[in-house]
Amino acid sequence: xxxxxxxxxxxxxxxxxxxxxxxxxxxxxxxxxxxxxxxxxxxxxxxxxxxxxxxxxxxxxxxxxxxxxxxxxxxxxxxxxxxxxxxxxxxxxxxxxxxxxxxxxxxxxxxxxxxxxxxxxxxxxxxxxxxxxxxxxxxxxxxxxxxxxxxxxxxxxxxxxxxxxxxxxxxxxxxxxxxxxxxxxxxxxxxxxxxxxxxxxxxxxxxxxxxxxxxxxxxxxxxxxxxxxxxxxxxxxxxxxxxxxxxxxxxxxxxxxxxxxxxxxxxxxxxxxxxxxxxxxxxxxxxxxxxxxxxxxxxxxxxxxxxxxxxxxxxxxxxxxxxxxxxxxxxxxxxxxxxxxxxxxxxx
Amino acid sequence: xxxxxxxxxxxxxxxxxxxxxxxxxxxxxxxxxxxxxxxxxxxxxxxxxxxxxxxxxxxxxxxxxxxxxxxxxxxxxxxxxxxxxxxxxxxxxxxxxxxxxxxxxxxxxxxxxxxxxxxxxxxxxxxxxxxxxxxxxxxxxxxxxxxxxxxxxxxxxxxxxxxxxxxxxxxxxxxxxxxxxxxxxxxxxxxxxxxxxxxxxxxxxxxxxxxxxxxxxxxxxxxxxxxxxxxxxxxxxxxxxxxxxxxxxxxxxxxxxxxxxxxxxxxxxxxxxxxxxxxxxxxxxxxxxxxxxxxxxxxxxxxxxxxxxxxxxxxxxxxxxxxxxxxxxxxxxxxxxxxxxxxxxxxx
Numbered sequence: 001x002x003x004x005x006x007x008x009x010x011x012x013x014x015x016x017x018x019x020x021x022x023x024x025x026x027x028x029x030x031x032x033x034x035x036x037x038x039x040x041x042x043x044x045x046x047x048x049x050x051x052x053x054x055x056x057x058x059x060x061x062x063x064x065x066x067x068x069x070x071x072x073x074x075x076x077x078x079x080x081x082x083x084x085x086x087x088x089x090x091x092x093x094x095x096x097x098x099x100x101x102x103x104x105x106x107x108x109x110x111x112x113x114x115x116x117x118x119x120x121x122x123x124x125x126x127x128x129x130x131x132x133x134x135x136x137x138x139x140x141x142x143x144x145x146x147x148x149x150x151x152x153x154x155x156x157x158x159x160x161x162x163x164x165x166x167x168x169x170x171x172x173x174x175x176x177x178x179x180x181x182x183x184x185x186x187x188x189x190x191x192x193x194x195x196x197x198x199x200x201x202x203x204x205x206x207x208x209x210x211x212x213x214x215x216x217x218x219x220x221x222x223x224x225x226x227x228x229x230x231x232x233x234x235x236x237x238x239x240x241x242x243x244x245x246x247x248x249x250x251x252x253x254x255x256x257x258x259x260x261x262x263x264x265x266x267x268x269x270x271x272x273x274x275x276x277x278x279x280x281x282x283x284x285x286x287x288x289x290x291x292x293x294x295x296x297x298x299x300x301x302x303x304x305x306x307x308x309x310x311x312x313x314x315x316x317x318x319x320x321x322x323x324x325x326x327x328x329x330x331x332x333x334x335x336x337x338x339x340x341x342x343x344x345x346x347x348x
Numbered sequence: 349x350x351x352x353x354x355x356x357x358x359x360x361x362x363x364x365x366x367x368x369x370x371x372x373x374x375x376x377x378x379x380x381x382x383x384x385x386x387x388x389x390x391x392x393x394x395x396x397x398x399x400x401x402x403x404x405x406x407x408x409x410x411x412x413x414x415x416x417x418x419x420x421x422x423x424x425x426x427x428x429x430x431x432x433x434x435x436x437x438x439x440x441x442x443x444x445x446x447x448x449x450x451x452x453x454x455x456x457x458x459x460x461x462x463x464x465x466x467x468x469x470x471x472x473x474x475x476x477x478x479x480x481x482x483x484x485x486x487x488x489x490x491x492x493x494x495x496x497x498x499x500x501x502x503x504x505x506x507x508x509x510x511x512x513x514x515x516x517x518x519x520x521x522x523x524x525x526x527x528x529x530x531x532x533x534x535x536x537x538x539x540x541x542x543x544x545x546x547x548x549x550x551x552x553x554x555x556x557x558x559x560x561x562x563x564x565x566x567x568x569x570x571x572x573x574x575x576x577x578x579x580x581x582x583x584x585x586x587x588x589x590x591x592x593x594x595x596x597x598x599x600x601x602x603x604x605x606x607x608x609x610x611x612x613x614x615x616x617x618x619x620x621x622x623x624x625x626x627x628x629x630x631x632x633x634x635x636x637x638x639x640x641x642x643x644x645x646x647x648x649x650x651x652x653x654x655x656x657x658x659x660x661x662x663x664x665x666x667x668x669x670x671x672x673x674x675x676x677x678x679x680x681x682x683x684x685x686x687x688x689x690x691x692x693x694x695x696x
Contacts, residue, residue: 129486137493138477143486144691146543146683151480151497167515195494335494343492 042108044074044130047101047121048157049114051243052078054086054223058183059112059157060098062176063133066161067110069170074110077101079121083241085186085227093178093211113157115139118245133160135195136335140247155200156187162203177210182223189259189296190220194333221261224296228260235272239280239291246339248346251287254280257334263295267302274324277306288313294332301331303338316345390456392422392478395449395469396505397462399591400426402434402571404461406531407505408446410524411460411481414509417518422458425449427469431589433534433575441526441559461505463487466593481508483543484683488595503548504535510551525558530571537607537644538568542681569609572644576608583620587628587639594687596694599635602628605682611643615650622672625654636661642680649679651686664693 046064048056060076067074076098105123110131116139132149158180188196243256281289288307303326394412396404408424415422424446453471458479464487480497506528536544591604629637636655
């Protein structure tokens with residue numbers, strides 16, 4: 001009895017189905033299902049990580065524009081003041097700086113260039129996460145509903161977002177193309193970083209064309225000249241400029257990086273940096289504070305180390321710490337050349 | 349002095365750069381950077397969640413093929429025996445079943461159709477995660493290196509993977525197109541689920557063309573007829589068939605689902621199911637075990653409830669539990685219609 005009844009229902013269903021659904025396809029008019037997760041009329045706050053850099057800032061602006069083009073209301077935000085390089089990029093392409101983000105509890109949120117909760121704004125654990133674009137290792141953020149996450153191993157989040165624009169067939173406006181180009185050049189160290197891929201070069205060339213930038217390398221060098229000028233900056237300010245916190249097997253580790261076209265002036269300020277690192281370690285109750293002084297012309301890093309367990313840092317890289325520093329030839333990427341070895345050492 | 353030196357270096361760099369890098373682009377021959385994260389010569393194990401279903405099995409096979417086409421060595425795996433529906437789909441399109449996965453510690457791993465560690469194979473916390481394809485909420489998996497993650501809010505992971513094939517310009521082979529089509533039909537309940545999107549319909553139509561399937565709806569109904577035939581199956585077997593564990597605010601919750609073209613026979617076996625649910629709750633030390641008996645023709649669910657805190661379950665859906673069950677008209681999706689409300693209730 002049940003078999004017959006099921007079969008009859010099935011035949012009826014197939015008939016209705018073939019006629020209405022497959023023939024028309026009109027029932028599916030919603031182009032992106034995650035819209036259903038967002039609270040109606042409330043804009044999505046799009047933000048990069050704490051201590052914003054050029055990639056996280058440009059990517060927040062780029063994703064915000066894309067979401068608006070897809071019919072969601074979104075606004076770009078920043079978690080802190082912009083560094084001189086980022087300010088230059090926004091001014092050069094006439095893009096206004098994002099506003100400071102407040103507590104994001106009970107708000108819709110999209111995050112770019114990070115997936116670790118220590119780098120998220122206050123109230124993040126009570127926010128509704130709807131979108132992620134990133135190019136780092138996957139951190140500990142989670143969501144309560146299906147979301148959209150584009151995490152691709154390219155040299156910058158701007159490169160990832162250029163793929164998302166292409167996927168949705170949304171044109172990149174001229175001004176946003178300019179800041180995305182700046183983000184790629186900054187994050188890939190003008191394609192010299194170990195994280196740089198052919199997609200970064202391809203995307204940069206396409207974005208330069210849209211933005212009307214003829215000399216990509218000259219723009220890149222201008223950015224690094226701005227970043228390299230540390231003469232007017234205090235030690236703590238430079239330490240904090242690109243400082244990221246990580247949780248490694250339960251231990252809090254802070255890792256800062258300065259990328260310079262010439263690291264000589266920075267190396268002369270080592271004593272001041274070590275003092276700032278000790279203050280930072282105490283203030284943040286960290287197990288270690290590391291500072292990468294990266295010379296992008298020479299392609300190497302001097303790592304300053306303040307740690308409760310220097311032996312562990314030495315083990316991670318099979319190198320000795322001499323006078324609070326470790327020479328790391330060929331190392332330019334925190335994400336790809338420092339973090340994985342450190343995490344392995346901390347897990348042992 | 350430093351300014352002049354930096355400028356000279358910069359000019360030299362721009363010159364070299366423009367000539368060699370931008371003109372040729374040949375330095376970037378590696379099409380996907382995550383290859384660098386994989387241990388040489390060791391294949392990537394591609395696996396779906398525990399209690400494999402058709403989407404997780406077909407997606408493991410589809411992603412494995414894609415990775416091989418991209419030059420990585422990969423093999424599809426399964427975490428357990430296949431259900432009757434999945435077996436039918438593989439046989440219908442002549443695709444061999446994946447082998448059982450063992451402990452994945454120190455192996456390269458790609459995961460499909462889940463991102464929650466309770467659904468991962470043994471040794472996952474010591475594995476090197478290189479790729480994720482999914483369509484659920486983002487769970488608690490993390491990685492130690494940059495990875496590739498495609499998480500899109502479509503109705504099936506197979507739909508997401510069809511986008512990845514398109515992104516890389518890799519053609520889907522006929523047999524794999526067939527099982528991906530089966531996965532979409534199964535996971536979207538033939539496009540009737542709340543999770544179904546226009547991308548699922550588009551992808552299914554494209555895959556049907558490749559696979560040579562003329563009548564998509566008939567294939568879908570065949571799958572649900574197989575799934576609906578519970579006459580020869582024990583209560584515990586049916587409970588375990590699509591049983592997923594979740595961690596909700598520190599509490600372990602098990603949620604099973606049976607999707608049927610006619611739920612009448614299942615409703616008659618309520619006493620047996622409740623008894624199996626009590627055994628399961630005790631064995632797994634869970635706070636609640638829920639069982640969704642979903643009638644895909646009527647488009648509703650009868651939720652059987654065994655819980656230490658039935659009041660919390662009632663609050664989640666603003667409904668009363670009567671005789672250990674709750675009627676949920678219009679509810680067909682565990683992921684989209686059950687989990688978010690439950691998580692909210694558990695967080696209060």
